[in-house]
Amino acid sequence: MTLILPEQEEPKVPLLEAPQVRPKQGFWQSFTQRTPIGWKQLTKKKGRLFVAIAGIGFADLLMFAQMGIQAALFDGNVLLNRSMDADIVIRSAQYRDLSLANTLPRRRIYQVQDIPNVASADALYISTVVWRNPETRLKTQLTLVGQSVERPALNFPEVNKNLDKLKQPDTFLFDRKARGKYENVVAAVENGKMATTEIERRSIKVAGLFSLGASFATDGTLITSQENFLRFFPERTSGQITLGLVKVKDGSDVKQVLADIKAVLPKDAIASTKQEYIDYELAYWGETTPIGVVFGFGTAMAFVVGIVIVFQILSTDVNDHLSEYATFKAMGYGDRFIVFIVLEEAMILAILGFIPGVGLALAQYALIQNVAALPIAMTFARFSFVFFLTLVMCGVSGLIAIRKLQSADPADIF
Template sequence: MSLQLTLASRNLFHDRLRFIATMVGIVFAAVLVLVQMGLFLGFGHMVTTMIDHASTELWVVPKNAKCFEDPSLLDIKLRERVASTDGVATVIPLVIGFSDWRLESGEMTPVFIVGADLRDGGLQPWNLVEGSTQALAERGAVAVDRSYFERLGAAGIGSVAEVRGRRVRVAAVTDGIRSFTTTPYVFVDLKAARTYTGTPTDRASSLLVRLKDGADRDAVLQAIRGRIGDAEVLTPREFRSRSRSFWLFGTGAGAALFAGALLGVVVGTVIVAQTLYSSTKDHLSEFATLRAMGSSNGYIYKVIIYQALINAVIGFCLAAGIGAVVVEMTEKSALPIVITPWLVVGLGVLTLVMCVVSAIGAIFRVVRIDPARVFMR
């Protein structure tokens, strides 16, 4: 094995320019796949960030609501029906919707209002770095994320603006609550949310259901379904799955990301295959000599496979390093790239498979070598 590995490495490093070209192909393919899939995971996390941070066991939403941002409304009377169900501790109305934020300069930008009863919790701003949730009970108080300061014309606590023609003041600041649509989230109390979104007092966007300790969630879920008519009751997992399906596949975003990843695999495989084939072709005389000396086909095949594996290992390490840098650079961006351990393992396997498949063309070329050609030189 050591002799085969030595021969493989010498073949690879003999022409350094060709080796660099091979590495560029492998790294390009691996980084493209890593970034595309990292974007896919990051997008999937961001579309459910509000659902993930809601302190609730069940969601009551309008029928066929596609995602958290769905503009459909519920009749607030459903709150009493749900609250009277055995096992239900609290039912918290949630009001959401788009509105306009007017800076002091007169410039306007769209924002997404999120409002819930501050006394009941349910869905409140997290990762607070300035101010407090209780401060939102004050008239005109809002919470915004500091990553949107420039767009909102804010500089911190005390900054003022107008929402739907009403004066507001930044009373709390968060860090890291970003919207995948790039529209800033603005947290307010329930009453203010109705005002800023124009939602009637007899309507709500959804109901957050918190259960009593020890309550059977499935049993409560079934009981609620029999009381809410056309509305739907979902677990957080079901709501997350529905939201991801809508944004990733219903809008075509997921297909575009997968297409980019597939393109990376195809381009990388072609580049590596062409390079390995060219390298093997340049060393046909050496392979013919090995066959004339009695080396088995298996021995020669292993040399070529080892070349592919060396390429894969070096290319993967370089791609993983670049991926780590990309994750660091996008951590505070509007759409951070998420790379999980499973994605790294999958990329390693994919890189190995890509390089081994690329070596098949070179193996087919060697199979057709006539050992007698060594005596014709």
């Protein structure tokens, strides 16, 4: 008897699948697969994106220009005030600013010299003169300062080491940062030579230099002795001073000394700390003159121009993708999702537009500084504020552009 065994199936060996080879992607393809929808929509039409960036950059440039020039005008008008070597400044009760300071009786200086903890009290004479540029022979207006030659009145090392030169008749120190063409004059004086010119038909000599800068009112500054100063103003006596500069003794309380000075001064004189005096000058230029209003209005107009430009770009982009947004709505996505896409585009435009705006502003500041000799420079506070305004500008534009789409019905759109 033969036993027949059932046939056994051979074990199945799993076949190895060939690894799937993905096509090699370039950087741009890999990047776009991971980028937000807003970026993809903006880069779909690169010409429109370029126009948007240029428009935002132009709006930022306008805002930087308005704020920078305003700050330069304010800073330029207090350059001399900040350089005064004093703890307390005494001025006339009729004082408006350095260009219209009125005069103060010199005896007010003598009244405060005997107050406890007062180290020194000196007079400072300030006025404007018309001098002839030694190079171009053209007349221009400069600020003329007459100071004591015994003690420093200004925080200029170059002036303080040349005080002995100012004892000579009709000898002056000139501001090398004055507005105008003075390259040859500065070079000659730096080489030890004297430059000669005239003020009010009186010949003068420039024996030294210092660095300050131009202001809104004048093109530069000249410094001389009190005696030389008064020679150009025969109608003005030595008893008519512009400011009184008071230094307190080391370790003394400035506030207490100021209170003691105020107690002895009559109503025709005002005493304040140096910083309070500078703040008063800045407040005059910012609140009394139209400078603050004019430049503030210019900044606001640049902001509005930016909103209009970004709104036009985003509104056109929304209309181009209206069917895609309707599809998102039909799939169940809410308005928040669509708003996020448009705001995403707005923030991308804000960042991309701000970069060229900053670059152009820096070039503009350098040009203004060289041509107008104004103390203009980029500050972190202004940089941050304009960037914040740019974000707000683009965000507001995005919200305006999305209003129509939020109320749209997918059925109506299709």
